[in-house]
Amino acid sequence: MGSYDVVVLGAGPSGSTCALLLARAGARVLLLERARLPRDKPCGGGVTLRASAWAPVDVTPVVERTVYGARFSLALGPHFDRWHPLPLTYMTQRSRLDAHLARAAAEAGAELHDGEQALSLETGDGAGATVRTSRGAYRAAVVMGADGANGLASRWLGARETYEEAVALEGNVTVPAAIMDEWRELVGLDLGGLAGGYGWVFPKGDHLNVGVGAWKYAAGTLRGKLEDLCRRYGLPAGGLWGLRGYHLPLRRPGSPLVRGPVLLVGDAAGLVDPLSGEGIHMAFYSARLAAEVVLAYLAGRSPDLRAYERAVARRIAPELELSRHLHEAFHFAPPPYVALLSRSEHFWRLFCHLIRGEVGYQGLVQMLGPLRPLVRFFGLVARRRREVRVASALGRRPAASPIAERL
Numbered sequence: 001m002g003s004y005d006v007v008v009l010g011a012g013p014s015g016s017t018c019a020l021l022l023a024r025a026g027a028r029v030l031l032l033e034r035a036r037l038p039r040d041k042p043c044g045g046g047v048t049l050r051a052s053a054w055a056p057v058d059v060t061p062v063v064e065r066t067v068y069g070a071r072f073s074l075a076l077g078p079h080f081d082r083w084h085p086l087p088l089t090y091m092t093q094r095s096r097l098d099a100h101l102a103r104a105a106a107e108a109g110a111e112l113h114d115g116e117q118a119l120s121l122e123t124g125d126g127a128g129a130t131v132r133t134s135r136g137a138y139r140a141a142v143v144m145g146a147d148g149a150n151g152l153a154s155r156w157l158g159a160r161e162t163y164e165e166a167v168a169l170e171g172n173v174t175v176p177a178a179i180m181d182e183w184r185e186l187v188g189l190d191l192g193g194l195a196g197g198y199g200w201v202f203p204k205g206d207h208l209n210v211g212v213g214a215w216k217y218a219a220g221t222l223r224g225k226l227e228d229l230c231r232r233y234g235l236p237a238g239g240l241w242g243l244r245g246y247h248l249p250l251r252r253p254g255s256p257l258v259r260g261p262v263l264l265v266g267d268a269a270g271l272v273d274p275l276s277g278e279g280i281h282m283a284f285y286s287a288r289l290a291a292e293v294v295l296a297y298l299a300g301r302s303p304d305l306r307a308y309e310r311a312v313a314r315r316i317a318p319e320l321e322l323s324r325h326l327h328e329a330f331h332f333a334p335p336p337y338v339a340l341l342s343r344s345e346h347f348w349r350l351f352c353h354l355i356r357g358e359v360g361y362q363g364l365v366q367m368l369g370p371l372r373p374l375v376r377f378f379g380l381v382a383r384r385r386r387e388v389r390v391a392s393a394l395g396r397r398p399a400a401s402p403i404a405e406r407l
């Protein structure tokens with residue numbers, strides 16, 4: 001049986017970042033990926049500037065477009081364009097980004113086994129864990145669960161069932177050069193027309209990626225909404241190719257992150273940003289926090305991996321909690337926010353600062369001064385209203401627990 005300091009499950013952005021940082025620091029790392037690389041993954045492939053800042057290597061070799069502006073519409077109504085002098089988001093394709101990151105991890109010294117699926121995780125016989133795969137078994141002091149929204153690790157920790165779930169459906173359209181040119185440095189964002197989500201048009205090197213996201217209960221509406229989005233922007237809905245949907249896991253406070261020698265990062269930890277639907281940002285960032293903690297543990301400077309829980313509680317959870325409140329507040333009544341984006345230069349600049357990572361949600365809310373507590377209050381009220389409305393539409397009773405306890 002092979003033996004390693006760390007076995008990383010999954011070579012997405014979080015897994016390859018963990019593997020690269022740990023291998024670079026001298027740990028013996030096995031990076032297991034069930035698919036053969038390069039592999040694609042349902043994703044818009046938008047890497048915001050704030051996300052790219054945490055990437056373990058330069059991502060520009062796989063960037064196909066750099067975005068400086070956004071074309072906004074409200075529920076497929078009239079649109080307006082907004083521009084920023086500095087880059088906002090890099091556009092890539094996940095097949096390229098993930099292969100680039102996995103290659104960098106292997107070059108840093110991680111042993112990469114693609115086409116090998118982890119089938120089970122066992123702990124109990126002494127320190128460490130055993131991972132059984134489609135090809136063999138490996139022993140490791142630490143296992144990093146970076147295997148995504150539906151992976152083995154989050155189910156093993158009992159985390160998966162604690163997450164709330166959104167879903168997203170994306171596809172591609174090939175369009176004439178004149179249309180490609182129009183979208184060269186621009187994303188389309190249709191806000192307020194989907195339950196808890198939005199529609200997007202993302203430019204790639206030779207095609208456009210289009211997608212829609214929403215709360216899971218609205219999954220059945222997504223195909224029609226995607227076609228409506230295409231028609232609204234003059235894109236050939238009949239020519240959609242590569243259609244794929246997948247989960248967006250949203251952790252709740254208290255969702256488990258560590259059990260014994262196993263910890264969760266990225267989507268496996270439910271770290272998607274509720275407001276933006278972005279997951280790559282926290283995939284990179286949580287991987288960095290986790291790698292630091294694992295290195296301290298392997299060096300004997302830390303008795304266990306619990307420092308990772310504290311790091312997430314301090315540095316990630318407050319951001320995601322505010323994002324959650326803003327998400328609820330936005331979806332309670334989208335038109336005023338879209339009007340602000342259209343009319344207020346200041347509001348648009350704040351949006352850009354957020355996307356570029358120049359300010360976080362906590363910094364944004366600080367700007368409200370004494371009105372800060374209203375964000376949480378309004379987020380909770382909007383959430384309760386939504387829960388009651390959805391439960392009644394589905395013929396169910398709304399959750400009985402007080403909302404304040406549930407956030």
Ligand SMILES: Cc1cc2nc3c(=O)[nH]c(=O)nc-3n(C[C@H](O)[C@H](O)[C@H](O)COP(=O)(O)OP(=O)(O)OC[C@H]3O[C@@H](n4cnc5c(N)ncnc54)[C@H](O)[C@@H]3O)c2cc1C
Binds near residue numbers: 048149167211280
């Ligand atoms: C339609 C859609 C669009 C999105 N668009 C964006 C976007 O534009 N920008 C953004 O920031 N986020 C976006 N997201 C979210 C983003 O895709 C995820 O948050 C991100 O991929 C999380 O990275 P990860 O490394 O944690 O997990 P993943 O990228 O899911 O990687 C997990 C890896 O683990 C592998 N794996 C799974 N099980 C096993 C196993 N048993 N053994 C071995 N390997 C295994 C998988 O094959 C996969 O390669 C989108 C999500 C969806 C669904």
